Structure formats: structure tokens, C-alpha cells
Amino acid sequence: MTKRTVPPSPWIVACSIRIYRWLLWLGPAEFCREYAPSILQSFRSLCQDTYHQHGAWGVLRLWLPLSGDVVGGMLAEHLSVLQHPLVRDERRRHMLRTQRRSIIMIFLAFVLFGLPWLLFQGVIDPLSQWNPIAQAHPEVDILYRVARMAGEIAFLMLLLTLLPILFVAVKQALASLRRDILTLIGLSAIMTLVFMVVTLLVITGYWTKSFDPHGGIYAVFGFLFVGTVTITLSLAVARSALSERVLRLALWPATIMTAAMLIALVATSIESVLLTSYAPHIFGSGMSMEVVGDVVMAATIIWATVALWRGFYARQLPTR
Amino acid sequence: MPLTDRDPEAMLPLTPAVFHILLALADGERHGYSIMQEIATQTQGKFRIGPTTLYRSIKQMISAGLIVETDERPDPASDDERRRYYCLTPFGQQVALAEIRRFERAITLAHRLPGLAGWQSPLSSEGMV
Numbered sequence: 001m002t003k004r005t006v007p008p009s010p011w012i013v014a015c016s017i018r019i020y021r022w023l024l025w026l027g028p029a030e031f032c033r034e035y036a037p038s039i040l041q042s043f044r045s046l047c048q049d050t051y052h053q054h055g056a057w058g059v060l061r062l063w064l065p066l067s068g069d070v071v072g073g074m075l076a077e078h079l080s081v082l083q084h085p086l087v088r089d090e091r092r093r094h095m096l097r098t099q100r101r102s103i104i105m106i107f108l109a110f111v112l113f114g115l116p117w118l119l120f121q122g123v124i125d126p127l128s129q130w131n132p133i134a135q136a137h138p139e140v141d142i143l144y145r146v147a148r149m150a151g152e153i154a155f156l157m158l159l160l161t162l163l164p165i166l167f168v169a170v171k172q173a174l175a176s177l178r179r180d181i182l183t184l185i186g187l188s189a190i191m192t193l194v195f196m197v198v199t200l201l202v203i204t205g206y207w208t209k210s211f212d213p214h215g216g217i218y219a220v221f222g223f224l225f226v227g228t229v230t231i232t233l234s235l236a237v238a239r240s241a242l243s244e245r246v247l248r249l250a251l252w253p254a255t256i257m258t259a260a261m262l263i264a265l266v267a268t269s270i271e272s273v274l275l276t277s278y279a280p281h282i283f284g285s286g287m288s289m290e291v292v293g294d295v296v297m298a299a300t301i302i303w304a305t306v307a308l309w310r311g312f313y314a315r316q317l318p319t320r
Numbered sequence: 321m322p323l324t325d326r327d328p329e330a331m332l333p334l335t336p337a338v339f340h341i342l343l344a345l346a347d348g349e350r351h352g353y354s355i356m357q358e359i360a361t362q363t364q365g366k367f368r369i370g371p372t373t374l375y376r377s378i379k380q381m382i383s384a385g386l387i388v389e390t391d392e393r394p395d396p397a398s399d400d401e402r403r404r405y406y407c408l409t410p411f412g413q414q415v416a417l418a419e420i421r422r423f424e425r426a427i428t429l430a431h432r433l434p435g436l437a438g439w440q441s442p443l444s445s446e447g448m449v
Binding site: 069073074 | 352353356368370371372373374375376378379402403404
């Protein structure tokens with residue numbers, strides 16, 4: 001694109017533009033940020049055309065109607081801002097509510113995605129059965145690793161989405177003494193701590209040797225942990241007065257999380273197809289579970305994508 | 321509620337500025353100063369609109385769904401890239417037509433009123449209708 005050279009403005013035009021620019025800042029900040037450059041550009045074009053047709057006197061005569069236009073217009077804009085705070089507040093509340101719901105939906109989508117993903121991760125168990133397949137068909141092993149890494153990235157991104165939100169929510173709840181929010185987040189934190197201790201006991205072998213040889217109690221406890229944390233954190237986010245900036249910022253790691261979930265789904269789907277032909281015995285009678293898992297994972301990705309779209313476009317969505 | 325489901329009659333009556341902006345955009349997209357010039361041309365200079373009133377009206381019309389800002393430039397090579405172009409939405413067209421019909425009904429009524437017996441449309445006196 002060729003850069004056009006702008007001829008210097010005559011003094012009367014330059015002076016008029018400067019005064020008009022000052023007058024424009026009489027208006028509300030939001031209106032000025034959005035429209036002042038365009039208003040000034042139209043005024044500049046008007047002044048330049050008038051100067052070429054009628055000279056300096058023509059520009060001076062412009063000021064009679066235009067001073068009223070700018071001063072009156074800016075005062076009227078202030079009045080309209082004051083007149084419609086309720087409408088604006090309602091729109092803003094609706095937008096923030098939509099964004100909060102989006103974050104909760106994305107969180108729930110990940111939790112539902114995580115269950116079939118964990119199921120697929122169990123395909124390598126026992127290793128004695130998996131290793132010969134991985135050696136004979138390295139592409140299957142690569143796909144398994146891709147799915148695993150994508151799932152781990154998705155989990156990290158979920159933490160990046162939720163932790164800043166929870167930090168702000170706790171900070172606000174402490175400042176405003178919101179006991180309900182603090183209780184919900186506290187319950188979630190206690191549950192996480194207990195689950196971490198139990199997991200440590202499982203890893204060291206103490207748990208399984210002492211009273212849970214098949215890990216059934218640990219599995220039930222795991223489901224209880226996931227359920228409690230999901231419900232309490234969702235309620236805490238829904239009740240918190242989070243700002244648009246915090247919520248919008250959280251949508252970016254959530255976007256990467258959804259992309260990682262998609263990669264994990266593609267990798268596990270291809271891996272399942274390859275394993276069906278290379279080693280059908282590995283699924284045993286659980287092949288239908290693999291298909292159900294793929295469908296659930298695909299559904300959660302669609303769910304997360306819709307939630308992301310609603311979060312990013314919450315400002316434009318109509319209020320009901 | 322989707323904009324397309326809205327009743328254009330509910331937007332009436334329009335302010336003169338909004339009505340003339342709708343007319344100025346009737347034949348395609350324009351930038352702010354071009355709208356001001358078109359309004360002056362269409363009204364033979366009898367109605368002029370200042371830049372502040374223009375953009376205050378544009379703000380209201382965008383939020384009401386009558387017009388939208390477009391990304392395309394009619395002639396990108398010769399145009400100032402900072403200029404913002406606007407065009408009518410289908411709902412904006414419906415509202416403009418509804419306002420014109422309202423004027424037509426007022427004119428028809430004016431012809432029938434005995435108190436305005438000598439009234440004559442300026443268009444008919446100029447031989448335009």
C-alpha cells in the first residue's frame with residue numbers, strides 16, 4: 001500500500017481541530033475512546049473542504065453551529081449515560097453471568113473428558129502385554145504418548161484457567177466476608193489435601209497392603225473427590241463477583257485446553273483403530289467401552305467449544 | 321430476542337438525524353464524513369448534521385441494530401485506512417421503510433383535512449409526482 005502524504009493544514013484549520021479535540025474530551029470517557037478519533041476525522045475533512053471552498057471566514061462560520069453540536073452533544077451523552085445505568089448494569093450482569101457459566105461449563109467438560117481419557121491411559125496395563133505391541137508397532141506407542149501429553153497439557157491449562165479465578169474469588173470473599181464462598185473453596189481444598197495424602201499412601205503401597213488390596217475404596221474415594229471438587233468449585237465461581245477482565249483472561253488457557261483435548265481425542269481414536277487391527281485382544285470385551293469413551297470425549301469437546309464461544313461473545317449475546 | 325424478530329414500527333418515530341443517516345446509507349456503505357455530505361446533498365443543504373451528532377446517532381443505531389460497521393473498503397488503495405464504514409442492516413432497511421410509510425400516511429391525512437385545504441406537497445408543486 002502506498003503511503004499518502006498529508007499536506008500541512010492552514011492555521012485556521014489546525015487551530016479549529018485543536019479546539020474541537022479539547023471540546024470532545026468534555027464527553028464521557030467510554031464514548032470518547034470509541035468515537036473521538038472518527039468525529040475528529042470527519043471534522044477535519046469538513047474544515048478542509050470548507051477552507052478550500054470559502055476560505056478562513058467559511059471555517060470561522062462553521063463554528064457557530066458546530067460549537068453547539070459538540071458541547072450540547074457531549075452533555076447529552078453524559079445525560080444518556082446517567083439515564084441508563086440500570087439498563088447498562090443489567091447488560092453487564094448478564095454478560096458476567098454468561099462468562100461465569102462458560103468457565104463452569106468448560107470445567108465440567110474437562111472433568112467428563114478426563115474419565116474416558118483415564119480409561120484409555122489404562123490400555124498399557126499390564127506393561128508385559130503392552131510392550132511387545134509398542135515395539136512391533138511404534139506408531140501406536142507414539143499415539144499413546146501424544147494422547148497422554150495432550151491430556152496432561154489440557155490439565156495444566158485447566159489449572160491456569162481456574163487458579164487465577166479462585167485466587168481472585170478467595171481474595172474478594174475474604175474482603176467481603178462471604179462465608180458461603182469461603183466454605184465452598186475450603187471444602188474443595190480439604191478434599192484435595194485428603195486425596196493427595198491417600199494417593200501418597202497408595203503410591204507407597206501402605207493403603208493397598210493394609211485394607212484395600214484391589215483399590216476399590218481408592219477408586220470410590222477418587223470419584224467422591226472429583227464430584228465434590230467439581231460441585232464446590234462450580235458453585236464458588238457462580239457466586240463470586242469476578243470482573244470481566246479476569247474471566248476473559250481465563251478463557252485463553254481454556255482455549256488451549258480445548259485444543260489439547262481435541263488432539264488427545266484424535267490420537268486415542270486413531271490408536272483405538274490401529275489396536276483393533278494389530279492387537280484386538282488388548283481391549284478384551286471392552287471394545288464398546290472404547291467407542292463410548294470416544295463419543296463422550298467428542299461430546300465434551302463440542303460442549304467446551306460452545307462454552308468458549310459464549311464466553312468470548314458474551315458482550316454481544318442478547319439479554320433475555 | 322434476535323434482531324430480525326423485532327417490530328420495525330416499535331422504533332418509530334425516528335429522530336431527523338437517524339432518519340437521514342438511514343437514507344444516506346440506503347445506496348451502500350459510507351464513512352462518517354461521506355454520510356454528512358450525502359445528507360447535505362439529499363436535502364439540498366437544508367438539513368446538515370455535525371460530526372458529534374452524527375457519531376452519537378451512529379452509536380445509538382449500532383446498539384439498536386439499524387446499522388453495522390463494515391470491514392471492507394470500497395477502494396482500499398485511495399482510502400484512509402482509519403476511516404470506519406457503516407452500512408444498513410436488513411432491520412435498518414425495514415425501519416427506514418416503516419418511517420417512510422408513516423410519512424406517507426401523514427401526507428394522505430393532510431390532504432383530507434379541511435384546515436389544510438391549501439396544503440400541497442412540495443413534490444407535486446415541483447412536478448415530481
